[in-house]
Amino acid sequence: MTTTTRLQPFHQASWNQPLVFEQSTPGERGFIPPASGATIEAAVGDPLAALPASLRRSLPPGLPELAQPTVLRHYLRLSQETLGQDVNIGLGLGTCTMKYSPKVNEELVRSHKVRDLHPLQDDETVQGLLEAMHRFERILCEISGLDRFTFQPGGGSQAVYANARMIAAYHAARGESHRDEIITTVFSHPCDGAGPATAGFRLITLHPGEDGLPSLEALKAAISERTAGLMITNPEDTGLFNPQIDRFTDIVHAAGGLCHYDQANANGILGVTRAREAGFDLCQFNLHKTFSSPHASMGMPVGASGVTSALAPFLPTPVVEAADGGYRLDYDRPQSIGKVRQFHGVPATVVRSFAWVLALGAEGLREVAEIAVLNNNYLAHRLDGIRGLEVSFADGNDARRLEQVRYSWRQLNADTGIGTIDLARRTVDYGVQQYFPSHEPWLVEEPMTLEPAETVSRADLDTYAEIITRVAAEAYDEPETIRTAPHSSTSHFLDAAPMDDPERWALTWRAWRRKHA
Amino acid sequence: MSRTRAHPYIPNSAPRVRAEMLAAVGAATADDLYASIPERLLLGRVMTMEPALESEVELRRHLRELLDRNVSTEDRLSFLGGGCWPHYVPAVVDEIVNRGEFLTAYYGETYADHGKMQAFFESSSMIGELVECEAVSQPTYDWASAAASAISMAGRLTGRSRALLPASLCPERRSVIDGYCGARMRLDPVPYDPATGAIDLAALDALLGDDVACVYLENPGFLGTIEPDSAAICERAHAAGALAVVGVDPISLGVLEAPPRYGADIVCGELQPLGIHQHHGGGLAGFIASADEERYVGEYPTFLVGAARTERDEWGFGEVRWDRMSYVQRGDAKEYTGTTQCLWAIGVAVYLSLLGPDGMRELGMTIMQRSQYAAQRLGAIPGVRAPALTAPFFKEFVIDLNGTGRTVAEVNRSLGEAGIHGPLDLSRSHLQLGQSALCCVTEIHTQADIDRLAGALAAAVA
Known part of the structure; x- marks a missing residue:
């Protein structure tokens, strides 16, 4: 039943591209702006005439000068030197929910009907777009059990920030601004x-017990009259679901606090368990994670913030309302926290995620969750027994992990001196993304966090398990191969020390030339 | 709830594979996978939502019909700006940012995502050339978040807790900054001269004090004007021991001066004009820049990509001062960060590589010529004053409709019927301007487009 895989020799594209500045040829042009024409030029005269001399450009910007094909080729080559999700078995970036982003959704948002809209156009x-936002809001309300959503936050961290602001506004409105403490856990996202x-x-940050979970006692000890709320992930980064989560929210509510559920990664529990039943007042979904919108080199994200009706008056402005058979943006919201981002966030990503949910429906979403958890358990099963590899907190907690597992190379490190950073760097030689160890702090020693979403196949999982097995064996048998990795990537070993040295770091070409020329 | 047919996005939903994998992990059914969740927390029913459209044919048809109801800025001539602007996006930019490798990359770093990191470094480097700064951030969410962080940085660098901002500031940006900085800083508006649009220097002097961390100004400002006294404002900030923070629209920097040359300590701004579509505001991406001094660099909340040489003397790229970031600092962080708008950094790199120094200068000249021509044409309409503010402007200017007896809303309804997205209504955000609007003219607007606007506006107020 277990498929046998054979790893194929791999080499990533390696063009050794010079910087774009190093390819500059004075006089070359990549683009010609339109001229204004004789009528306008005659009517206006010198368009800079009214500018004080101190505000006129004194030196032309030191941009490169390149013909159009040269620019195209350079950046196409750089794209080839990037292992996006489309081109690798991307399950190594645990906590990030890397999954397939359907191409039809991209085709939809590349239309001028989405791409070339101005954010302050008349609602009519x-x-x-407003209908898509409204219908997707109803979907997220059903998935979470909460009552209202905003798509304004431009990412998960910004949604968490927005929800913290709403918690503050809620207490302020009740004359309880003395509540200035938030409780979180060390295995929740750093944001x-x-x-x-x-x-x-x-x-106040709670640490886990031997079962990998925060304890009710620790929570009770952290509670006081200053408690504003709890902001927590579940399952936490370990992949362990906290079965007492509703007791946590009860305790915080009893103390007068509010509870925010960080659902950046809800992939394993769609249609299974919800924020509402666990007692949460606020939550956020990252549409670029669970809801399939592409990660865009860390771009185009949406943190969809959800709240109960008690908190709805505090949502950022505007919200989408259905009215008179159509939709409008409501700016008249006196208790709102205002704006957390200009305009409406990244509406194209809302369209993408709406399309993704429509392609699946309620049963399809449940299938997503089940297969994500199944894939994760299958991968853990395939990795079980690899020399030097352990599952974090396995001794204190035998519960199944949901969508991800935080593993530990503690034993391998003790045996060989090879660390998880070395191993991750070596996996690149097998054509997969360098895996994610863990957020800081590394409570789990030499961590590795893997999260196979529902869009990888069994063959992919077998291949990935083979890669990890191979790399672990190399650590014992040929450690120099690992220490000197990567060998078949775009570039070779980089000493990271300059990145922390003000004399040597270079954030720009200008700085590089001054420090290193 | 096993399916009889696999879903195209979910390989292991193939019934036989699913069953074999469940057996492999020792689960009789999928429900067994959730044994760690207590029954009281299980939803226990199928969610209620719209029916699935599993066929791509139906899905695309349904959504195209929905989205085609939008009237885009391609469908209509648009003079809307005010923080998100219609500029031309070269085809090569779209070709690159739509590449699957970039579109679906995430947090790969030095090795697997070498190409992405190089594009990031080149992007920061080219922005650094425009603003003449050696330290440049990775993108923030938007200009507002860049300004909020720049002001927060100034607060930490000076140990002071008050910031002075132009009263004419974009209301969206102002709201973001108020919320972001409000927990630690007081933000005081500096009045502007309603005739010129420029910051009132006497008012600035009255507000400056030894508790002021920074004076924030913009070139061009929300109302389109270029601060004629920028150098004097920066000088007065410095004399009070404060920093000068300058926000810019970088597409102006082929013709306008690099802010550090007139006194800026920190520069921030909006990247969307540099080759990014409007996306209903989703095209925004901010940046922060400064001198490459350790004390400044240590205060950036954003990702910072640095260049170095590998053991084989190739280019390599990494994260500079990772320890300063909220990923490490968690609850001790000065500011949060996260996934922002970094794909657009790649678009900006392509755009600036195509334009080059000559392209940026020519583009700036064209935009200024066309916007000045538009102001002349509109200002010639009886009852209309344009430009309503006398300070020099770049691509946007205020149109005063108070003399027409018509509201901006009424005028814009008429323009809409004429197939034009009319200028931005300022009557609710800038009360002292009454019935005024902000008109945006760029390189995409031809003389015929401008003449058409003038004709439609004349008809609307006649």
């Missing part, structure tokens, strides 16, 4: 600490 001219910290809160 964006009825299609569950940083978002509320930016909003002015003090953070």
Whole structure:
């Protein structure tokens, strides 16, 4: 039943491209802007005449000069030197929910009907988009059990920040601004600490017990009259679901606090368990993770923020309302926290995710969750027994992991001196993305976090298991191969020390030339 | 709930594969996978939502019909700006940002995503050339978040807690900054002269004090004007021990001066004009830049990509001062960060490589010529004043309709009927301007387009 795989020799594209500046040829042109024409030029005269001399450009910007084919070729080559999800078995970036982004969704949002809309057009001219937003909001309400959503936050971290701001506004409206503490856990995403910290809160971080989970006792000890709320991930980064989560929210509510559910990664529980039943007042979904919108080199994200009706007045402005057989943007919201991002976030990503849900339906979403958990358990099964590899907290907790597992190379490191960073760097030689160890701090020693979403096949899982098996064996048998990796990637070993050295780091070509020329 | 037919996005939904894998992991049914979730937390029913459209043929048809109801800025001539602007996007830019490798990459770094990292470094480097700064961030969410972070950085760098901002500031940007900085800083608006649009220097002097962390100004500002006294404003900020933070629309920097040359300590701005479609605001991406000094670099909340040489003397790229980021600092972070708008950094790199120094200068000249021509044409319409503010402007200018007896909303309805997305209504955000609107003219607007607007506006107010 277990498929035998044979790893194929691999070499990533390696063009050794010079920087675009190094390819510059003075006088070459890649683009000609239109001229204004004789009538306009005569009517206007010198368009810079009214500018004070101190505001006129004194030196031309030091941009490269390149013909169009040279620019195209350079950046196409750089794209080939990038292992996007489309071209690798992308399951190594645990906590990121890398999955297939359907191409039909891209085709839809590349239409001028989405791409070339201005965010302040009259509502009547964006009825299609507003309807998509409204219908997708209803879908997320059903998935979470919460009552209203906004798509304004431009990413998961910004949604967490927005929700922290709403928690603050809620308490302020009740005359309880003394509530200035947020409780989180160390295995929640770092933004569950940083978002509320930016909003002015003090953070209390709970650490796990031997079962990998935070304890009710630790929570009770952290609770006080200053408690504003709890901001937490579940399942946490370990892949373990906290079965007492509703007890947690009960305790926080009893103390007068609110509870935010970080659902950046909800992939394993769609249609299975919801924020509402667990007692949460707020949540956020990352549409570029669970909801399939492409990760876009860390771009085009949406953090969809959901709230109960009690918190709806505080949502960022505007919200989409159905009215008179159509849809409008409601800006008249006196209790709103205002804007967290200009305009409406990234509406094209809402369209993509709406299309993704429509392609699946309610039963399809449940299938997504089940297969994601099945894939994760299958991969864990295939990795079981690899020398030097352990599952974190396996001794204290035998519960099944849901969508991901945080593994540990502690034993391999003790045996060989090879660390997880070395191993991750070596996996690149087998044509997969360098895997994600863990967020900081590394409570789990020498961590590796793998998350196979529903869009990888069994053959993919077998191949990936073979890669990890091979790399672990190399650590014992030929450690130099690992220490000097990568060998068949785009570039070779990079000493990272300059990145922390002000004398040597270079954030721009200007800085490079000054420091290293 | 096993399916009889696999879903195209889910390989292992193939019934036999699914069954074999469940057996392999020792689960009788999929429900067994969720044994760790107590029954009281299980939904226990199928969710209620719209029926699935599993066939791509039906899905695409359904969504195209829905989205085709939008009236885009291609369908209509648009003079809307105010923070997101219609500029031309060269075909090569779209070709590159739509590449699957870039579109679906994420957090790969030095090796597997070498090409992405090089494009990021080149993008920052070219922005650095426009603003003449050696330190440049990876993209923020938008200009507003870049400005909010720049102001926060100034607060930390000076140990002061008040910032002065132009009262004419974009209301969207102002709201973002208020919320972001409000927990730690006080933000005071500096009045502007309603005749010129320029910051009132006497008012600035009155507001400056030894608790001011920074003076924030923009070139061009929300109302389109270029601060004629930029150098004096920066000088006064410095004299008070404050930093000068300057926000820019970088597409102006082929003709306008690099802000550090007139005194800026930190520069920020909006990248969307540099080759990114409007996307109903989804095309926004901000940036922050400064001198490459350790104390400045340590205060950036964003990703910072640096270049180095590998053991084989190739280019290699990595994250500079990773320890300063909220991924490490968590609850001790000064500011959060996360996934922002980095695909657009790649678009910006392609755009600036295509334009080059000559292209940026020519483009800036064309935009200024056309916007000035538009102001002349509109200002010649009886009852209409344009430009309503006398300070020099770049691509946007205020049209004063108070003399027409018509509201902006009424005028824009008429323009809509004439197939034009009319200028941005300022009557609710900038009360002192009354019935005024912000008109945006760029390289995409031909003389015929501008003449058409003038004709339609004249008819609307006649």
